[in-house]
Amino acid sequence: MIKIQWHYPKSLAEASSLLEIKNIIPHGGGTSLINRDFSHVVGLLNLTELGLNYIKQDNAIIEIGSMSTYADILTGLKSISPDNILVKSLQNAANTPCRNRITIGGSISFAPKWSDVIGALLALEAKVVITGKNDGEFLLSEYLEQKELRQQSLITAVKFKNFSHRSSHYREVKTKNDMPLFTITALLKMDKDQIEQAKVFIIGTTERISQLIELENYLENKLRLEISEEGIQNLVKVSFNGSRITDGDYLSHKAKIETARTIFRAMEIS
Amino acid sequence: METTLNINGENIEVKIDPDEHLLHTLRNNGFTEVKSGCEEGECGACLILLNGKSVNSCQIFTASIIKKDKILTVKGIGDFHEPHIIQEAFVECGAVQCGFCTPGMVLASYALLQSNPNPTESQIKEALDGNLCRCTGYVKIIDAVKQAAQRLQKK
Numbered sequence: 001m002i003k004i005q006w007h008y009p010k011s012l013a014e015a016s017s018l019l020e021i022k023n024i025i026p027h028g029g030g031t032s033l034i035n036r037d038f039s040h041v042v043g044l045l046n047l048t049e050l051g052l053n054y055i056k057q058d059n060a061i062i063e064i065g066s067m068s069t070y071a072d073i074l075t076g077l078k079s080i081s082p083d084n085i086l087v088k089s090l091q092n093a094a095n096t097p098c099r100n101r102i103t104i105g106g107s108i109s110f111a112p113k114w115s116d117v118i119g120a121l122l123a124l125e126a127k128v129v130i131t132g133k134n135d136g137e138f139l140l141s142e143y144l145e146q147k148e149l150r151q152q153s154l155i156t157a158v159k160f161k162n163f164s165h166r167s168s169h170y171r172e173v174k175t176k177n178d179m180p181l182f183t184i185t186a187l188l189k190m191d192k193d194q195i196e197q198a199k200v201f202i203i204g205t206t207e208r209i210s211q212l213i214e215l216e217n218y219l220e221n222k223l224r225l226e227i228s229e230e231g232i233q234n235l236v237k238v239s240f241n242g243s244r245i246t247d248g249d250y251l252s253h254k255a256k257i258e259t260a261r262t263i264f265r266a267m268e269i270s
Numbered sequence: 271m272e273t274t275l276n277i278n279g280e281n282i283e284v285k286i287d288p289d290e291h292l293l294h295t296l297r298n299n300g301f302t303e304v305k306s307g308c309e310e311g312e313c314g315a316c317l318i319l320l321n322g323k324s325v326n327s328c329q330i331f332t333a334s335i336i337k338k339d340k341i342l343t344v345k346g347i348g349d350f351h352e353p354h355i356i357q358e359a360f361v362e363c364g365a366v367q368c369g370f371c372t373p374g375m376v377l378a379s380y381a382l383l384q385s386n387p388n389p390t391e392s393q394i395k396e397a398l399d400g401n402l403c404r405c406t407g408y409v410k411i412i413d414a415v416k417q418a419a420q421r422l423q424k425k
Contacts, residue, residue: 006333030330033331048336095312096399098326098400101325
């Protein structure tokens, strides 16, 4: 029998002090923990009663509590930022009962290769607010790179600017319910027909997360008529691990084609 | 460990393991209307309503349920003797064949119609996107939800 102990903190201060005990894991919706090996885990921290389920906007900064589910975010974000890339990435993620349970905090801390939200949040230059051993606000990119930020800490919120940029999200799946083999996120700041700033991420590559900086540089300061599918495809230099159901080279080829399509969709060129 | 679960309006004391899944707690305590299917959150056979929202009980640790949480299984909305309008519609429209997916389908439909009494076909499909049926081909299930929606509005 597994000897993990559940804790039900009523405040963030209580949660922080419990996190000082080694090998206690925060529990959000639990979907990424459900089949985990708990042999090294001594406790689970139920975050339900910490009031972390909220979405608010203050001075054009959107803040989402870490216990907000995908369904909560879709409903809440659609009313304040309907064209947000996070809405586009979440609306096809998982299925309804899973969207009712998966939390944004759990998705960030687990950050699987099949994540639908990491690309969107990186493109939005999101910051995560964490408490515990590492108190403070950090860029999501830092949080994902620095393992020590995750230790004995929990995410309380994610914040990003309410951009009204053009965007598109693509998920490579065999059937709608599948977890994606990779996702492509494109966020473009445009002034009429000219791209001022571009953010392009592919999640699920061999490197797990790939920002296509060379491609972003190619796109920036170009008129959309100057941009070609071939030009985009030549700058998509990502590799994938093969799997039982697909081949890495095929995915690399597919990523080139779909990145071009995603960027053209974002530019609203059919 | 011991905990109290509010299931179909009644508080029930249960003994659980710390890593026990809600699906197993429910079935081990007599709520066998909650079906065990894929146990990966894909098929919706184990679907219940948690505080009015459809969730897969196989994806939830029982210990994560707190006292104020309310669990609803399909028997909580109606049974053989007093079926809910949605359950009647499923029978009348021929939306039940082997019946394994039906508890989850009915509850997902119930959650939808509670929040959206007059859904479009695409909204019905979206609400049922986590429920797999290997018998019916879904057409009669969607017909049943439409029929139930009409009857519930007239009620």
